Amino acid sequence: MAMKALSRATIYQVAQLAGVSIATVSRALRDSDLVTQATRERVLAAARELRFTPSRPARSLAEGRHAANGIVFPDLVGPYYAEVVLGYEAAAAGFGSSVLILATNGRPDAEQAVRDLAGRVDGLTVMGQTVGDDVVDELQATGLPLVLLARDPVPGVDTVRAQNTRTARELAGHLVAHGHRKFVFLGDPGSAPDIAGRYAGVQAGLTAAGVARAHLVPLPGFDLEVGEAADIGDADAVVCANDEIALGVLLAAERAGRRVPEDLAVTGWDDLLAARFAGLTTVRQPMRELGATAARWLHRRITQPGAGAKRRILPTQLVVRRSCGSHPPEEVAT
Amino acid sequence: MAMKALSRATIYQVAQLAGVSIATVSRALRDSDLVTQATRERVLAAARELRFTPSRPARSLAEGRHAANGIVFPDLVGPYYAEVVLGYEAAAAGFGSSVLILATNGRPDAEQAVRDLAGRVDGLTVMGQTVGDDVVDELQATGLPLVLLARDPVPGVDTVRAQNTRTARELAGHLVAHGHRKFVFLGDPGSAPDIAGRYAGVQAGLTAAGVARAHLVPLPGFDLEVGEAADIGDADAVVCANDEIALGVLLAAERAGRRVPEDLAVTGWDDLLAARFAGLTTVRQPMRELGATAARWLHRRITQPGAGAKRRILPTQLVVRRSCGSHPPEEVAT
DNA sequence: TTGAAAGCGCTACCAA
DNA sequence: TTGGTAGCGCTTTCAA
Numbered sequence: 001m002a003m004k005a006l007s008r009a010t011i012y013q014v015a016q017l018a019g020v021s022i023a024t025v026s027r028a029l030r031d032s033d034l035v036t037q038a039t040r041e042r043v044l045a046a047a048r049e050l051r052f053t054p055s056r057p058a059r060s061l062a063e064g065r066h067a068a069n070g071i072v073f074p075d076l077v078g079p080y081y082a083e084v085v086l087g088y089e090a091a092a093a094g095f096g097s098s099v100l101i102l103a104t105n106g107r108p109d110a111e112q113a114v115r116d117l118a119g120r121v122d123g124l125t126v127m128g129q130t131v132g133d134d135v136v137d138e139l140q141a142t143g144l145p146l147v148l149l150a151r152d153p154v155p156g157v158d159t160v161r162a163q164n165t166r167t168a169r170e171l172a173g174h175l176v177a178h179g180h181r182k183f184v185f186l187g188d189p190g191s192a193p194d195i196a197g198r199y200a201g202v203q204a205g206l207t208a209a210g211v212a213r214a215h216l217v218p219l220p221g222f223d224l225e226v227g228e229a230a231d232i233g234d235a236d237a238v239v240c241a242n243d244e245i246a247l248g249v250l251l252a253a254e255r256a257g258r259r260v261p262e263d264l265a266v267t268g269w270d271d272l273l274a275a276r277f278a279g280l281t282t283v284r285q286p287m288r289e290l291g292a293t294a295a296r297w298l299h300r301r302i303t304q305p306g307a308g309a310k311r312r313i314l315p316t317q318l319v320v321r322r323s324c325g326s327h328p329p330e331e332v333a334t
Numbered sequence: 335m336a337m338k339a340l341s342r343a344t345i346y347q348v349a350q351l352a353g354v355s356i357a358t359v360s361r362a363l364r365d366s367d368l369v370t371q372a373t374r375e376r377v378l379a380a381a382r383e384l385r386f387t388p389s390r391p392a393r394s395l396a397e398g399r400h401a402a403n404g405i406v407f408p409d410l411v412g413p414y415y416a417e418v419v420l421g422y423e424a425a426a427a428g429f430g431s432s433v434l435i436l437a438t439n440g441r442p443d444a445e446q447a448v449r450d451l452a453g454r455v456d457g458l459t460v461m462g463q464t465v466g467d468d469v470v471d472e473l474q475a476t477g478l479p480l481v482l483l484a485r486d487p488v489p490g491v492d493t494v495r496a497q498n499t500r501t502a503r504e505l506a507g508h509l510v511a512h513g514h515r516k517f518v519f520l521g522d523p524g525s526a527p528d529i530a531g532r533y534a535g536v537q538a539g540l541t542a543a544g545v546a547r548a549h550l551v552p553l554p555g556f557d558l559e560v561g562e563a564a565d566i567g568d569a570d571a572v573v574c575a576n577d578e579i580a581l582g583v584l585l586a587a588e589r590a591g592r593r594v595p596e597d598l599a600v601t602g603w604d605d606l607l608a609a610r611f612a613g614l615t616t617v618r619q620p621m622r623e624l625g626a627t628a629a630r631w632l633h634r635r636i637t638q639p640g641a642g643a644k645r646r647i648l649p650t651q652l653v654v655r656r657s658c659g660s661h662p663p664e665e666v667a668t
Numbered sequence: 669t670t671g672a673a674a675g676c677g678c679t680a681c682c683a684a
Numbered sequence: 685t686t687g688g689t690a691g692c693g694c695t696t697t698c699a700a
Contacts, residue, residue: 023670063694101423
């Protein structure tokens with residue numbers, strides 16, 4: 001038996017109270033210009049009196065659209081995804097679309113959850129390693145407008161990413177210039193395309209500089225604790241997949257009595273607020289802008305179906321602070 | 335004219351392909367046990383072949399429920415709200431409910447946006463100063479299950495909050511014990527009940543310690559920049575409404591050549607990751623738990639209507655670091 | 669300018 | 685165990 005969660009007034013009651021038909025109520029409420037001013041006022045008054053709010057499911061069913069879109073992101077840990085999602089919401093709100101969020105972090109039924117979500121929205125942004133390309137293809141086959149975010153492109157689908165490889169290369173070069181030679185990369189390139197790009201860039205930068213490749217330590221996660229527990233061996237430079245890992249390494253180094261940057265260089269990625277206060281050299285990503293761009297593109301796809309697939313790589317920026325080696329003060333960002 | 339955003343298969347097509355009625359399809363899909371195994375398999379095969387996903391609006395309309403709930407939060411700035419929302423999502427996912435998010439930050443049509451949202455969900459969590467109590471009352475009058483989060487209680491509505499006043503009092507006492515006497519409070523108590531509670535607690539603590547009341551500087555916001563620009567006069571202790579403001583004060587102090595904590599004590603609120611690395615004394619809030627509790631309570635309200643209104647104040651914890659005055663090392667948290 | 673009525677796609681009741 | 689069918693509340697023709 002259906003459990004009625006809502007017991008709100010319906011258009012029929014408004015119509016009755018206003019002494020008109022439901023068609024007229026509908027018109028008056030959606031300010032169609034096919035209603036007399038007098039009629040409209042009568043209807044609005046009745047609606048107000050009954051605290052009428054149109055049923056969204058009924059409306060969606062009749063209109064064939066949801067007036068909502070969704071974003072799927074991998075994990076809840078850390079400020080990175082949060083910022084992206086918040087940038088997304090702000091942009092989506094701008095064109096009157098509700099936002100549904102779905103975190104797939106270690107959810108066993110992620111694929112099904114995404115499919116369910118797909119049934120509630122006019123379009124979907126899929127971020128990072130949440131579901132496989134097979135699911136993306138499947139969604140695309142249903143004609144659902146899609147945008148990929150921080151994820152490898154799929155033919156025919158819009159993709160928004162941040163620059164990874166190139167800036168990672170720059171970072172590696174910078175570290176080599178500081179005199180570092182024994183590199184470790186902390187993070188699992190297989191866990192996300194972003195990380196793979198950073199890893200590739202670092203190796204490319206080292207190779208270009210004629211330095212031995214970094215030793216890869218594929219950590220099982222991306223948070224502070226994982227960084228603290230990481231075994232960095234006798235490296236003199238630790239390039240971390242993100243800031244949280246790097247901050248963990250910083251804490252561990254301090255405990256172990258290794259000075260940063262004198263004994264050990266450490267770098268992160270994301271430029272979290274904490275990086276600034278930890279003096280951590282890192283790479284700034286336009287997180288809000290990533291989310292906002294995805295939302296805008298999705299809206300375009302929904303309203304203008306058939307447009308060609310777009311791809312964009314948003315620039316990232318090396319932020320040099322203390323942790324990578326000593327600099328004249330004026331060169332160091334805060 | 336209705337723009338069909340979705341062109342997915344319907345239950346009728348599945349029924350036809352499987353050679354059964356739509357009623358049977360419905361049953362087979364919702365694994366009612368009133369279908370033969372053979373029939374079910376035939377239906378499922380047909381559904382798979384057509385990539386059938388039930389229309390959520392149709393389902394919601396027929397069932398009279400949305401299988402979704404929403405959370406309204408004030409602002410996107412900073413990691414605080416993000417953490418709360420993420421805790422909320424995780425808990426809601428636990429009982430199979432989709433989550434809609436709505437940020438009211440400076441939105442002129444916030445009230446209407448909340449009303450619209452209310453039409454899409456089985457229940458709503460309203461956080462902080464997003465909309466007035468009149469809107470809350472109005473929502474409650476429609477019978478929509480509601481939970482208030484970090485907000486002053488309204489009769490008949492569940493409320494989840496964090497401890498503010500008491501811990502603020504403790505914080506004030508701690509600062510006085512360090513010898514500080516000229517206090518400034520940075521932040522606007524009128525902007526949110528949380529802030530009002532912290533302000534009241536600080537004043538109460540100072541009064542109890544026989545120290546002059548803090549000078550109130552009601553800042554226009556809660557971010558780093560606002561903190562950096564704040565005029566703290568000749569205070570020797572600055573109690574900030576949140577960590578971001580405090581971090582801004584730290585930066586400004588450094589630029590002005592004032593040493594912390596020797597010349598100036600600074601405290602925050604939230605215990606962001608950055609606070610740890612800035613050596614900032616602050617108060618830790620159970621942000622994820624706030625969100626998760628709200629989600630759980632809302633679920634309870636939805637599934638068990640008529641339960642009495644609950645209230646809970648989650649404990650917060652003073653985290654002493656360097657910025658409030660000198661301590662023996664072992665007393666200081668990291 | 670308004671009303672009547674046919675869907676939108678599904679659930680669940682009532683018969684068979 | 686299945687099918688027929690009456691809604692769920694709204695939008696949008698088509699007539700009046």
